[in-house]
Amino acid sequence: MAREGLELELRAAIHAAASEGVLTLNRQIQVKTNGGFSTVGLSVRPLPGPDRDKLLLVSFQDIASPTARPKRSRAAKPAELGRIQELEHDLAYLKESHQAAIEEQQATNEEIKSTNEELQSTNEELQSTNEELETSKEELQSVNEELITVNSELQRKIEQLASMQNDMKNLLDNINIGIVFLDQHLSIRSFTREAVRIYRLADSDVGRPLADIRPVVAGEDLLVAAQGVLDSLIPYECEMQIDGGAWMLARIQPYRTLENLIDGVVLTFTDITERIKAVANRDALELAEGIVNTLREPLVVLDGALQVITVSAAFYREFQVTPEETLGRRIYDLGNHQWDIPALRSLLESILARAESFDAYVVEHDFPNIGHRRILLNARRIVGRIGEPQMMLLSMEVNAS
Secondary structure, three states: OOOOOOHHHHHHHHHHHHHOOOOEEEEEEEEEEOOEEEEEEEEEEEEOOOHHHOEEEEEEEEEOOOOOOOOOOOOOOHHHHHHHHHHHHHHHHHHHHHHHHHHHHHHHHHHHHHHHHHHHHHHHHHHHHHHHHHHHHHHHHHHHHHHHHHHHHHHHHHHHHHHHHHHHHHHHHHOOEEEEEEOOOOEEEEEOHHHHHOEOOOHHHOOOEHHHOOEOOOOOOHHHHHHHHHHHOOOEEEEEEOOOOOEEEEEEEEEEOOOOOEEEEEEEEEEOHHHHHHHHHHHHHHHHHHHHHHOOOOEEEEEOOOEEEEEOHHHHHHHOOOHHHOOOOEHHHOOOOOOOOHHHHHHHHHHHHHOOOEEEEEEEEEEOOOEEEEEEEEEEEEEOOOOOEEEEEEEEEEEEO
């Protein structure tokens, strides 16, 4: 907006006042106006006030042109004098402008240098931060690899644990042993399905005291025994008969953790009915064999299915048969089925059903190799310890016709 001749002077004065606080007072400047040049006095002053509101006062003052002196005889030409003044003024203006430009350039260079140093410092900080980030990245990568390894190990352990749980479930479901796990307060932790033969348990009973569940066994106070095992750590064992005639072997042992700490008791119930039967059969067989060995007359020992268990030596001699032809066969199938008599069959089966016996039942038959015989049969049943028919003794009095 400044007129020709004023722009450079105004720019230099404003820069000097704003950056260095230098005042410019009444600097005479030739300003081009309409039809020529006018002399203007330029002043630039900083106004007092806060630094953030720093203001400059720029003022212009018209200066009257000097009066013309009387012409002398040898006065210079007006045109030459005006040209000389103009050149001198321009030269001074150029010097000041050049000095201002140099100072402005130096200030700019200082600012650029300071900015460059700040940029270098920032670059170094960024480089250091980048190195720290690289280190952190490597650490995170290492931690990530460790987490992947730990996760793989945990996953493998979880699979092993699931496999062990499946194995344990199948083991407990297939061993056919009733097991009840109790804590230190004799409350139910868990149980197997076979345990319901002793206690009427349901899945909702987990956590309840075992004393709240009524057992099917009468006369055996297992809770007292369990408390005794928990106090003394001495295992307990007993045999008991439950409803239905089955026999159970009850064992109570302390519940030990992996750290070998006592944390309750374990009740196990094993069905030993077959073992009891085997013992009873063995006792009865020994008894029968003892009786058979003391008799001189033919004697046959039968089981509950009327199969021959053993016979006396007199039977082999009298009927001239061998053990291979006799033992393990039903009495009705011996020889040529000479014992397959409907009346005898009815008598033998009635003894097993109603605990009866018979004496002096007559059987007449033509036996191979020995001829016609008349036999008096006597039968008695032997009852085992568990209340079931075990064996039958069949004695014979043989007379030749």
